[in-house]
Amino acid sequence: DGGITQSPKYLFRKEGQNVTLSCEQNLNHDAMYWYRQDPGQGLRLIYYSQIVNDFQKGDIAEGYSVSREKKESFPLTVTSAQKNPTAFYLCASSIRSPGQFGSNQPQHFGDGTRLSIL
Amino acid sequence: DAKTTQPNSMESNEEEPVHLPCNHSTISGTDYIHWYRQLPSQGPEYVIHGLTSNVNNRMASLAIAEDRKSSTLILHRATLRDAAVYYCLLSGTYKYIFGTGTRLKVLA
Numbered sequence: 421d422g423g424i425t426q427s428p429k430y431l432f433r434k435e436g437q438n439v440t441l442s443c444e445q446n447l448n449h450d451a452m453y454w455y456r457q458d459p460g461q462g463l464r465l466i467y468y469s470q471i472v473n474d475f476q477k478g479d480i481a482e483g484y485s486v487s488r489e490k491k492e493s494f495p496l497t498v499t500s501a502q503k504n505p506t507a508f509y510l511c512a513s514s515i516r517s518p519g520q521f522g523s524n525q526p527q528h529f530g531d532g533t534r535l536s537i538l
Numbered sequence: 539d540a541k542t543t544q545p546n547s548m549e550s551n552e553e554e555p556v557h558l559p560c561n562h563s564t565i566s567g568t569d570y571i572h573w574y575r576q577l578p579s580q581g582p583e584y585v586i587h588g589l590t591s592n593v594n595n596r597m598a599s600l601a602i603a604e605d606r607k608s609s610t611l612i613l614h615r616a617t618l619r620d621a622a623v624y625y626c627l628l629s630g631t632y633k634y635i636f637g638t639g640t641r642l643k644v645l646a
Binding site: 424453455460461462463464465468476510512523524526527528529530531532534 | 568570580589627630632636638639
C-alpha cells in the first residue's frame with residue numbers, strides 16, 4: 421500500500437543535541453511538507469519542498485533544517501538552536517500544484533513523531 | 539494574514555447530521571478551503587475541499603458561503619467513528635494555514 425512512513429514514533433533529545441526525523445513516501449508525490457503541532461493547537465508549517473533539491477521555509481523554520489536529495493525522502497533536523505522542540509511533528513506529501521504550492525491538492529500525512537526533551 | 543476560526547468543540551447524537559462551521563474572513567480569491575480530521579496520535583486525514591461551489595463526496599459535504607468568508611462541513615449521519623478533531627484550512631499560493639480545530643464528540 422502507498423503511504424507515508426515517519427520514524428521513529430517517539431524520540432527523546434538531550435539539551436544541545438541535534439536530532440533527525442525521517443519521512444519516506446512511496447506515493448510518487450513531488451511535494452512534501454513538515455508541520456509542527458503543539459497540544460490543543462493546529463498545525464504550523466516548518467518547511468516544504470515542491471521538487472527534489474529544492475525547499476522553502478514555512479512559518480516557523482527557525483531552529484530546523486531539511487534536505488531533499490531524493491523524491492521519496494524529506495528528513496527534518498531539529499537543531500540545538502530550536503529552544504522549544506517538544507512537539508508532535510507531522511510529515512505530508514501531495515501532488516505538486518504547477519506554479520504554486522499546495523493549492524487544490526489534498527495532502528497525505530504520516531502518523532507523526534513525538535519529540536520530547538530529556 | 540489569512541486566518542481560520544472554528545469553535546473549540548461540538549457534540550452530536552449518533553446518526554444525526556452535524557454542521558461544523560469555519561470562518562475565514564481574510565480569504566483570498568485563489569485560496570482553496572480544505573477540511574481534514576485527526577484522531578489522537580495520528581496524522582490528519584483529508585476529508586474534502588472546494589473553491590467556490592458546494593462539494594460532495596462519500597465522506598461529507600462542503601457548503602461555501604457566497605462571499606467565501608465562511609464554510610460548513612456537513613456530516614450527514616454522524617457515527618461514533620466520526621469523533622475526531624476537524625480542521626478547516628486555507629490553501630493558496632505559498633500558504634497553507636490550519637485553524638485550531640473543532641473537537642467533535644458523538645453521543646451514542
